[in-house]
Amino acid sequence: MALPAAFVLPSGCPPWLRCEATSSNGRLRSNRMLNTTWRLAVSVEEASWSTARRIVEKREEAGGMRVERAMVEGGREWPEEERKGWKAYLEEAEKMIRPAGGPPRWFSPSDDALRSNDSPLLLFLPGIDGVGLGLISSHRKLGRLFDIWCLHIPVMDRTPFTxxxxxxxxxxxxxxxRSPKRPIYLVGDSIGACLAMAVAARNPDIDLVLILANPATSFGRSQLQLLTPLLEAMPSQLSPGLPYFLALMAGDPLRMVLDNTLKGLPLQNTTRELTEDLTTLSSFLPVLADILPKETFQWKLEMLKSASSYINSRLHNVKAQTLILCSGRDQLLPSQQEGERLSRLLPNCDIRRFDDSGHFLFMDDNIDLVTIIKKTSRYRRGKHHDYASDFVPPTRKEVEKVLEENRLFNAVSSSVMLSTLEDGTIVKGLAGVPSEGPVLFVGYHMLLGFETVPLVSRFLEEKNILLRGMAHPMLFVKTEMQGFPDISSFDTLRLMGAVPVAPTNFFKLFASKSHILLYPGGVREALHRKGEEYKLFWPEQPEFVRMAARFGAKIVPFGVVGEDDFGQVVFDYEDWMKIPYLRSIIEAGMEQVVRLRTEASGEVANQQMYMPGIIPKFPGRFYFYFGKTFETEGRRHELRDRDKCQELYMQVKSEVERCIAYLKERRETDPYRNIVPRLLYQATHGFTSDVPTFEI
Incomplete structure (x- = not known):
């Protein structure tokens, strides 16, 4: 366990839109002869709802709602980095808002060829602009995981919220x-979030996943209310939506410069980015004015008011799985306070905060919706999330970002990695580690699981292997334990493939030939007491040997030392339990945690959750040693014998202890064990140089 429908083109349709036939089952048909950029698919053909409903009913009687595709002539799939942010939004918005009028409609920007047949449906519900391009920065990545439909509300449309x-x-x-076993994702932005919750409240029996960005349920407490009387006095030829957009898009230039300076970013780069953004805005001013003219802006404000009132009276009916994304610099809505309020009222709700983002959260270049979904384990193709089959491996950019976030810690710990070749030779690096799975790595869990950071990082950098850690279930379930990290603290672990420790997950990882990281000592080792450094707390029964033999997996024991050079436990579980107030907090917290190994006896059964008091030390160094590899291929029947299985189990445990003892002895001869000699070495040899260690 690791701790740490159809679309009828309006008159005057521009030449860049044309329709394509659909497949016999009513779904969008992929056309591999054409290079697709956009598909338009809507469920209504007339402006009146009564006509639209009759059309839908006829189509469902004929075997399902028909969806057509319209494509941009001469379109091509764009590089992701060239289609981000406001420039991409404004370029496509200029094309979409010209055919004014018509009812709301669905369009899909994704390519059928990029996703699997069992991909869930994602419906994007836009904010006050109504264009439906709010996810343009993530269309390509989302299109590989979802069947995406975006709602477009034409500028002159006056369809009420209800x-x-x-x-x-x-x-x-x-x-x-059509697909009752497939979840439907409703991603709502601002007023679109109200729309998503309203649909969820009216359909509690449908499997919905809500992802809500800055919900407009807080309209009653927002500055937008002050705009209504001002609009009545404003000349009709002026567009109040223009300054609205400019304020939200440009943000606070002075604050941006200050923040980037504090982050160490060059002032020249920051100034260039601001200049580019302002140039983009100035060249698209007519588009901004056309998106929210005065009459439309007045209508949208009234809709915001009715939407907020509508859903606030129905929040108790929202039972869907919900993820709220709230911005810390929303200049229109008190989004973070509203996120906290909704997270308390909705029964199945999590929240993620983005302190440096503004109102248009999805238009922030630093926000990736796909990454958020992966980090929060929200992606699923069935009723429940399957940590094996629903896992989406991190992309290269995601891995690079994780490595960059941990670069300082990895540099300070300056980990030494040793492995064992087939002939028993000890070598520096991971050359002795099997590259083909399934492989099970079994080792000692250091204090607070600090060793997992350099361990996972080095395997990615040196071997391009993603270690799938078996983690405690508390890393995947929101709890209210005082003093314990918020569940968002473990988002990176979930992104990198950690799964809750359970026999079914263990089985699925072996079946997928993964490289699995297991700590038999679990929480008892990672939250050990004073004086228990490098002591194994393994169960008496062989928990992993038979499962490994069933799949012919290789078992690689490893030891790791160095925690005693980083910190010392001064207050442990026994000390905290002597204080009545703290004892009551720990006991109350334990009632919320899934208990593991309830049938076990001895110290391994003491899986108490608490945070030890630690005094930091002058940083030393981490040392890893991967010992002899144990083969289980062809031994499945042999290891069914209890004694044989127990024998191999004890051999693995002894090898871990041997690795720890070897490292504790050999590190004494490492001249670079302390951080000062390492810094001096890198100062003369370059800070990217590999610092030597003891002789092997």
Whole structure:
């Protein structure tokens, strides 16, 4: 366990849109002869809801709602880095808002060829702009995981909020009837978040996943209310939406310069980025004015008011799995306070905060919706998230970001990695570690699991191997334990493939030939008491040997030392339990935690959750030693024998202890064990140089 429908083009349609036939089952048909950029698919053909509903009913009687595709002529798939942010949004918005009028409609920007047949449906519900391009920075990545439909509300459309709810609801019910086992994601931005919650409140029996960015349920406490009387006095030829957009898009230039300076970013780069953003905004001013003219802006403000009132009276009916994303620099809505309020009222809700982002969260270049979904284990193709089959490996950029976030810690710990070749030779590096899975790494869990950071990092950098850690279930479930890290603290572990420790997950990882990281001592080792450094607390029964033999997995024992050179436990579990107030907090917290090994006896059964008091030390160094590899290929029947299985188990445990003893002895001869000699060495040889260690 590791701690740490169809779309009828309006008159005057521009030449860059054309329609394509659909498949016999009513779903969008992939056209590999054409290079696709956009698909437009809507569920209504007339402006009136009564007509739209009759059309949907006829289509469902004919075998399902028909969806057509329209594509940009001469379009091509764009490089992700060239289609980010406001420039991409404004370029596509300029094309979409020209055909004014018509009812709300769905369009899909993804390519069928990029995703699997069992991909869940994702419906994006836009904010006050109504264009439906809020996820443009993530369309390519989302298109590999989801069947994406985005709602487009034309500028001159005046469909009330309650009718928009019915439109989305009709689509949700139709798709749920078509694929009842597939979850439907509703991603709502601002007023779109209200729309998503309203649909969820009216359909509690449909499997929905809500992802809500800065919900407008807080409209009653926002500055937007002050705009209504001002609009009545404003000349009709002026567009109040223009300064609205400019304020939200440009943000606070002075604050941006200050923040980037504090982060160590060159002032020249920051100034260039600001200049580019302002140039983009100035060249698209007519587009900004056309998106929210005065009459439309007045209508949207009234809709915000009705939407907020509508859903706030129905929050108790929202039972769907919900993830709220709230910005710390939202200049329109008190989003972080509202996120906290909603997280307390909704029964199945998590929250993530983005302190440096503004109102248009999804337009922030630093925000990646796909990464957020992966970090929060929200991606699933069935009723429940499967940590094996639903796992989406981190992308190269995600891995690079994780490595960069941990670069300082890895540099300070300056880990030494030793491994054992087949002939028994000890070598520096990971050359002796098997590259082909399944492989099970079994080792000692250092204090607070600090060793997992350099361990996972080095395997990625040197071997391009992702270690799938077996972790305690508390890393995947929101708890209210006082003094314990918030669940968001473990987002990176989930992104990198950690799974809750359970026999079914263990089985699935072996079946997928993964490289698995297991700590038999679990929490008892990672939260050990004073004086228990490098002591193994393994169960008496062989928990992993038979499972490994079933798949012919290799078992690699390893030891790690160095925690005593980084910190010392001065207050442990026994000390805290002597203080009545702290004892009550720990006991109350333990009631919320899933208990493991309840049938076990001895110290390994004492899986108490607490945070030890630690005095930091002048940083030393981490040392890893991967010992002899134990083969289980062809030994499945042999290891069914209890004695044989126990014998191999004890051999693995002894090898871990031997590795620890070897490292404790040999590190005494390392002239660079202390951080000062290492810094001096790197100062003369370059800070990216590999610092030597003891002779092997």
């Amino acid at each position: 009718e928009l709810v019915k439109i989305v609801e009709e689509t949700v019910r139709s798709e749920n009837l």
